[in-house]
Amino acid sequence: MNTEHFRFWPARLPKTLTIPETTLYDNLVLSAKKYPSKTAINYYGGTLTYRSLTDEVERLAGYLENELGVEPNDKLLLYMQNSPQFVISFFAILRLRATVVPANPMSTTEDLAFYVKDCDIRHVLTGEELYSKAAPLKESTSVDDIIVASYADYIDREKAPADIPDAVLGTGEPFTEGIPWEKVLANTKDPSPYNGTGADVAMIPYTSGTTGLPKGCVHTNDTVQANTYGASAWMSMVADTVTLTTLPLFHVTGLVHSALAPIASGSTMIMLTRWDRDYAAKAIEAYGCTHWINISTMLIDFLANPALENYDISSLEVIGGGGAPLPATVGEQLYERTGLRYVEGYGLSETISHTHFNPPDRPKMQCLGIPSFDVDARVIDVATGEKVAGYEEGELVVNGPQVFKGYHNREEENEQSHIELDGKTFFRTGDIVKMDEEGYFFLVDRLKRMINASGFKVWPTEVESILYKHPSIHQACVVSEPDEKRGETVKAFVILNDQAEGDIKEEDIIEWSKNHMAAYKYPRIVEFRDSFPMTSSGKILWRKLQENE
Structure with missing residues (x-):
């Protein structure tokens, strides 16, 4: 295991992190007990406290169990854009010890049919603007029920700091077969007592399928908790943190850093359904946002806004992200504007977001960072599987508590994507990297690219x-x-x-x-x-x- 990076480990943070044996759903319950009246989600002016968020999770879970017959280990498709209903649905599914299968809102009916077949899905939760793509599933797949949500139900036009996007206001298109969200929340039957464990399969996010058919990545509460608490600790999240939630929540980075970590810390999310640089700037000023994990294209657009100088964004304490390198010139613009260095990270669906972080006090530009808590990251020769000499480039392999349990129904791919080194199982990322003399990792490229x-x-x-x-x-x-x-x-x-x-x-x-x-x-x-x-x-x-x- 490489230890060069420990010299630059963030001050006052331990080099190992004990992960709670509780579940993701337990995180919500504990935060609701500690901060019942605190705002969990601010959505275009509308707010949900931790008490009301938990109450709606219970009502949806009760409906899913008592009216639709959802049982532990069932897999449910969550096909929504960022919204309070996404979060409510996510935790309601976990409340029943069932499994969330999140789908990209850009998915076609054909894409959705693949997920449904692969996971034998009977129930779908979707937004009204996506209903027309989900509806055909009832005719051609195993899907029996589709619950349909209108995001506009949770906004407050008078309190929103800026104009609300049309995508949030709703399509007004009728849906005849779907179950309305308001009917679901009218449920008065309680779900069965909760006895979830860390070993329960919590979610199966799918890879993008750019190198073949999409593959479902099986994650338990334990693997997701590793990065939920790792993100919270690394980014110094506390109850008074205010997170700007702009990354899509179906995606592992957005979900972990902009929803699950804030909920575990009992803090507040300022949630956007669609990226809008003006609304983001106004929201930072209006709500005092402290943390913002994004992707470089968002930050490039944000800093290019000619009206940015009109907003007070001084509340920001941490800005970072991953997925694509941030151009050095943009990083310098950010520093000149805010005094903050961009904190890049690296991860995959298979690792439920990050395996690497840049130290917030000593980040390097266009750098994956250093291995996160308890991650053993190595660089191997693609052909031989042996560790490369010195600081040469090779394939990144990782072992850590956040690594998935394998691809769903893909035994051959599971064998091909893992390697044994020194008695430990490592996941082969397929990414070509190199490590510098200080233990920081840099992406060279995808092996197939x-x-x-x-x-x-x-x-x-x-x-x-x-x-x-x-x-x-x-x-x-x-x-x-x-x-x-x-x-x-x-x-x-x-x-x-x-x-x-x-x-x-x-x-x-x-x-x-x-x-x-x-x-x-x-x-x-x-x-x-x-x-x-x-x-x-x-x-x-x-x-x-x-x-x-």
Whole structure:
């Protein structure tokens, strides 16, 4: 186990963390007992206290059990955008010792049908704007019931600090087969007594499926608790923390850092359904937000807001995120504006968010950070499985309390994705990394994304990080292009800053690149774009751009 990073471990934090043997649902109950009148969720001006949040969880759980027959170990599809109903549904499912299967709101009916079949799902909880995609499941799959929520039921127009997005106000479209949320909450029957354990399967988030069919990652209360309490401790969350919740909650990073950790600490979430930089700035000022975990594309947009100087965002104490490297120039803009350094982390669905964090007091830019509590992270040779010599690049493998229990119904993939080292089982992340002499880890790229240019390995993420240093580049995405002589060559899609449009040509970017990276790495082709295909969590869908090539 590497220990170089312990020299830079955050002050006043232990190097190991004892995880409670209680469950995620217990976290909510304990916070409600300690802070019953405290606001748990502020949603566009509307508020839910811990007492009312727990009460609605109990009523939904009672309905699911008594009216729909939900039993322990049943799997339920949670298909909603960020909303109080997402949180209520999540904990109500856990209350029955059933399993949450969260789905990306951008999922199609075909995507949902795959999850339903893979997990033998009979019940779906969804938002009204997504109902038309969920409804066909009743005709073609095992789904029996669909509960439909209207997010607008929880807002307060008069108290909202800014205009409320149309997506929150509702579609007004009728749904004939779904069960209305208000009917569910009218339930008066209590659920059975709770006797959940840490070993209960709590949730099965699915991988994105960019390298094949999506795979369900089986997580117990114990694995999720490891990162819930790890995030809370690392980011110094207390009851008076105010978290700006902008990352989608179906995604593991948003769920753990922006919902589960705040609830475990008894703090408040300021929740947004859709990203809106003006609403975010006004919310930070109005509610004194202290913590904000995001993705780099959100922060880039936030800092590019010409009206930002009109808002007081001095309450912010911690800003960080992961999923995509933050350009160094943006990190400097953040520091100049707030005095805060961006705290990047690294993780996967298989590890229910982070395995690595940057120390908040000593972060490095475009860096995965150092291994989190009780994580053994190693770099191995892709071909031999042996530990690489010195600080060479190789595949990242991890062992830790947050690592999943395996892929659901995927025995072959489970064997292929694990390796035994020194008597311990490690998960093979498929990410190529390198570690510096201080024990910090840096992403080189995805193993499957490598470009082979005339026999040289080119990692798109590395090229992108250099391109971001160009003062005219707003965003960049690098892919491979077939080439007669080189086999593959490097192509860069680029979005220019507003002020650079019309002044910079593709050839200018290529010439600049020649002087800033090795001859085999620089892009031979540059194509300007106005936008990139993105996931709902803000990641660039490089594979879609690659497929077009």
